[in-house]
Amino acid sequence: SLKALIGPSILNSDLSKLFEESQKLMDNGADYLHLDVMDGHFVPNLTFGHPIVKCLRNHIKDAFFETHMMVSRPEQWIAPMADAGVNQYTFHIEPVTNVEEICRKIKEHGMKAGVAIKPGTPVEEVEEYISVADMVLIMTVEPGFGGQKFMEDQMAKVQYLRKHYPLLNIEVDGGVGPSTIDCCANAGANMIVSGTAVTGSKDQMATIKLLRDTVQT
Numbered sequence: 741s742l743k744a745l746i747g748p749s750i751l752n753s754d755l756s757k758l759f760e761e762s763q764k765l766m767d768n769g770a771d772y773l774h775l776d777v778m779d780g781h782f783v784p785n786l787t788f789g790h791p792i793v794k795c796l797r798n799h800i801k802d803a804f805f806e807t808h809m810m811v812s813r814p815e816q817w818i819a820p821m822a823d824a825g826v827n828q829y830t831f832h833i834e835p836v837t838n839v840e841e842i843c844r845k846i847k848e849h850g851m852k853a854g855v856a857i858k859p860g861t862p863v864e865e866v867e868e869y870i871s872v873a874d875m876v877l878i879m880t881v882e883p884g885f886g887g888q889k890f891m892e893d894q895m896a897k898v899q900y901l902r903k904h905y906p907l908l909n910i911e912v913d914g915g916v917g918p919s920t921i922d923c924c925a926n927a928g929a930n931m932i933v934s935g936t937a938v939t940g941s942k943d944q945m946a947t948i949k950l951l952r953d954t955v956q957t
């Protein structure tokens with residue numbers, strides 16, 4: 741059966757302590773780290789790029805790194821991110837026309853390929869790439885900022901995919917935490933990104949465990 745995996749997002753943590761915050765999340769039971777890369781063009785915000793991811797990798801050797809590429813030209817960053825030690829490269833299909841080719845290139849660089857859609861993008865548009873991708877990300881907020889409200893209406897997409905693809909890795913991202921995890925679990929998501937709900941929690945370990953236990957039944 742599919743494994744429940746919890747990938748905290750460090751977006752809203754103290755990024756001057758990126759290594760300490762990331763290590764703490766791994767020590768508290770995170771299954772992977774979700775690294776939000778924004779280019780100020782695909783989304784109206786900036787975060788960090790491959791130079792910082794590479795520095796983080798030098799300090800954390802064994803964690804699984806997923807980069808969530810909220811960028812207009814995802815193809816451009818495949819080689820640098822692979823070189824930085826990224827394990828999974830998840831990109832949005834909205835700004836590109838050659839999704840298959842990008843997935844192939846990501847895999848050629850030794851990474852897993854994730855395809856993501858924004859809340860306004862119909863699930864059918866990502867469905868056609870399931871055979872070439874390793875994971876589908878259904879956004880549950882408009883990408884760009886942490887700490888936004890979970891969009892429950894996006895669960896219809898997760899339900900649809902889970903019904904037709906029992907073994908597909910389906911990730912949710914945005915506003916996910918203890919109060920919204922039941923929704924995600926019931927709909928069939930198995931890869932759970934959680935930012936503020938985890939990094940802002942007084943007991944990170946308990947919160948991560950609660951999220952995982954809710955999903956893994």
Ligand code: DX5
Binds near residue numbers: 749751883886
């Ligand atoms: C939004 C990012 C998310 C977000 C998660 O653009 O992709 O990963 O930071 O943070 P929360 O859980 O606070 O919504």
Ligand code: ZN
Binds near residue numbers: 933
């Ligand atoms: Zn994200």
